[in-house]
Amino acid sequence: MYVKSFIARNAYGHLMSALTAQHDPNSEYRCHLCNSPLVFHRSTARSRPWFEHTDAGLSEHSRQHCPYINVAFEEAATVNVLRTLVPKARPLVQRGH
Numbered sequence: 001m002y003v004k005s006f007i008a009r010n011a012y013g014h015l016m017s018a019l020t021a022q023h024d025p026n027s028e029y030r031c032h033l034c035n036s037p038l039v040f041h042r043s044t045a046r047s048r049p050w051f052e053h054t055d056a057g058l059s060e061h062s063r064q065h066c067p068y069i070n071v072a073f074e075e076a077a078t079v080n081v082l083r084t085l086v087p088k089a090r091p092l093v094q095r096g097h
């Protein structure tokens with residue numbers, strides 16, 4: 001299981017949010033960063049709609065460089081601690097580059 005993504009490129013190369021993708025859930029979606037195929041997950045009672053990388057179709061470049069696949073361990077640990085302390089708070093993730 002990989003990190004959830006809430007934005008992707010559709011079959012025409014346009015950026016789409018997962019909320020917008022609900023209108024066309026069977027379309028082809030690709031990662032906006034690494035161009036790997038994504039699976040669309042519909043919204044549920046507990047979560048908003050989202051996209052996810054899958055092992056099928058991942059290139060070696062994606063495995064090494066896409067931040068949705070290679071989440072820094074320290075970042076994931078910080079997010080888990082914040083969720084424990086403040087369950088409904090969403091952490092602000094910032095990148096230096």
Ligand SMILES: [Zn+2]
Binds near residue numbers: 032033035066
């Ligand atoms: Zn990606």
